[in-house]
Structure formats: C-alpha cells, structure tokens
Amino acid sequence: DGGITQSPKYLFRKEGQNVTLSCEQNLNHDAMYWYRQDPGQGLRLIYYSQIVNDFQKGDIAEGYSVSREKKESFPLTVTSAQKNPTAFYLCASRLGPTYEQYFGPGTRLTVT
Amino acid sequence: GENVEQHPSTLSVQEGDSAVIKCTYSDSASNYFPWYKQELGKRPQLIIDIRSNVGEKKDQRIAVTLNKTAKHFSLHITETQPEDSAVYFCAATSRVGGGADGLTFGKGTHLIIQP
Numbered sequence: 001d002g003g004i005t006q007s008p009k010y011l012f013r014k015e016g017q018n019v020t021l022s023c024e025q026n027l028n029h030d031a032m033y034w035y036r037q038d039p040g041q042g043l044r045l046i047y048y049s050q051i052v053n054d055f056q057k058g059d060i061a062e063g064y065s066v067s068r069e070k071k072e073s074f075p076l077t078v079t080s081a082q083k084n085p086t087a088f089y090l091c092a093s094r095l096g097p098t099y100e101q102y103f104g105p106g107t108r109l110t111v112t
Numbered sequence: 113g114e115n116v117e118q119h120p121s122t123l124s125v126q127e128g129d130s131a132v133i134k135c136t137y138s139d140s141a142s143n144y145f146p147w148y149k150q151e152l153g154k155r156p157q158l159i160i161d162i163r164s165n166v167g168e169k170k171d172q173r174i175a176v177t178l179n180k181t182a183k184h185f186s187l188h189i190t191e192t193q194p195e196d197s198a199v200y201f202c203a204a205t206s207r208v209g210g211g212a213d214g215l216t217f218g219k220g221t222h223l224i225i226q227p
Binding site: 033035040041042043044045048058059090099100101102103104105106 | 158
C-alpha cells in the first residue's frame with residue numbers, strides 16, 4: 001500500500017450536491033486515471049491525464065469534471081448532472097511506457 | 113473503441129485444481145494485456161501482464177497466453193489455493209480519445225476455490 005492515496009474512503013451526499021474526490025500520488029507518475037466500478041460492470045474510464053494541465057475524457061465523462069494543476073494530484077468532481085453517481089471510484093497512475101497501472105484504495109460514494 | 117469480453121463470470125473449482133479465465137478483445141492494435149486481482153472492497157492489483165510480442169508468460173502458479181490472430185488471451189492458475197478466491201479482471205490497451213493508452217477492462221470473473 002502507499003504511493004496512491006484517495007480520500008475519503010466513504011462519502012455520503014444528498015442528491016443535487018457536487019462532491020470532490022481526492023487522489024494523490026507520490027510515485028512521480030505522469031499519467032493518472034479515474035475509473036468507476038459498479039457491480040458486474042468491471043471498471044470504466046471516466047477521465048485521464050497524461051501530463052500536468054492536460055486531461056482527456058474517457059468513456060463515461062458526462063457529469064464529471066477533473067483538474068490537473070499538480071503532477072501529484074488529480075481530483076475528480078462528481079456534479080449534480082451525473083444521473084447515477086453512487087459507485088466505487090478508483091484512481092490510478094502509471095509511469096510512462098511501462099504500462100502497469102497502480103490503483104488507489106478507492107472511494108465509495110453514496111448519493112441519496 | 114476497444115471492447116473486451118471476459119468469461120466465465122463465475123468459476124468454482126476444487127482446491128488444488130486449475131482455473132482458466134478467457135478474454136477476447138476487438139482492437140487489433142492493442143498491445144498490452146494485464147490481469148488484475150481484486151479482493152472484496154479492495155483495490156485491483158496487477159498479478160501478471162503480457163505484451164503483444166510474446167505468446168506466453170509464466171510466474172509461479174500463474175500463466176497468461178496470448179493469441180493475437182484470434183484476439184484472445186487467457187489466465188491460467190494451477191494448484192489453486194483458498195487465497196486465490198477473488199474477482200479477476202482482464203484488460204487491454206485502448207486508444208482513448210485518439211491518443212493515450214487507457215485500459216479497457218472485462219467485466220470480471222468471480223473465482224471461488226472450494227475446500
């Protein structure tokens with residue numbers, strides 16, 4: 001463990017509120033990723049960033065936003081526009097061309 | 113974009129027997145295929161990976177085979193143990209947004225080791 005941290009582990013919000021999930025890594029990785037995991041659905045890519053101040057949409061970016069102001073940090077905001085925000089959110093990072101992705105411990109978000 | 117299919121969704125084997133999980137992918141340009149193990153409530157962890165210039169890779173009780181022509185790859189676990197019980201995900205590189213090497217994951221296989 002260590003290297004990539006996500007906080008908090010559990011998060012509860014009321015419908016209509018925006019919420020920001022934290023992801024920090026001290027691995028000096030350039031690329032960072034956000035995935036969403038639902039039961040029986042595997043992991044789906046929300047957003048990714050290859051370098052500071054640059055990020056791209058993944059397969060399911062609608063209702064989410066990100067920023068990459070620092071190499072170590074890649075926060076994800078779940079906006080009120082996201083129709084079904086309740087899920088397990090995983091952040092990952094990768095060091096250049098070695099391709100292996102390391103995952104953070106995840107944040108379980110519940111919206112009621 | 114890339115599409116990864118994984119089978120079976122649930123696999124139950126007797127302790128000591130072998131387990132095989134299979135995946136197919138759609139993008140012939142994919143060149144990296146990792147396998148992750150995820151225990152309940154925890155993060156996925158890489159257990160083995162293979163690149164497209166290799167047909168097989170082995171690490172102790174775990175092996176992965178890749179058939180580029182047929183676009184499928186498989187995970188083989190021999191001499192299964194209770195601690196092998198988990199959800200296993202295959203993945204393949206995909207060209208997300210036309211540029212990067214994001215991973216596309218299969219939906220997972222719940223492996224159950226029966227004592």
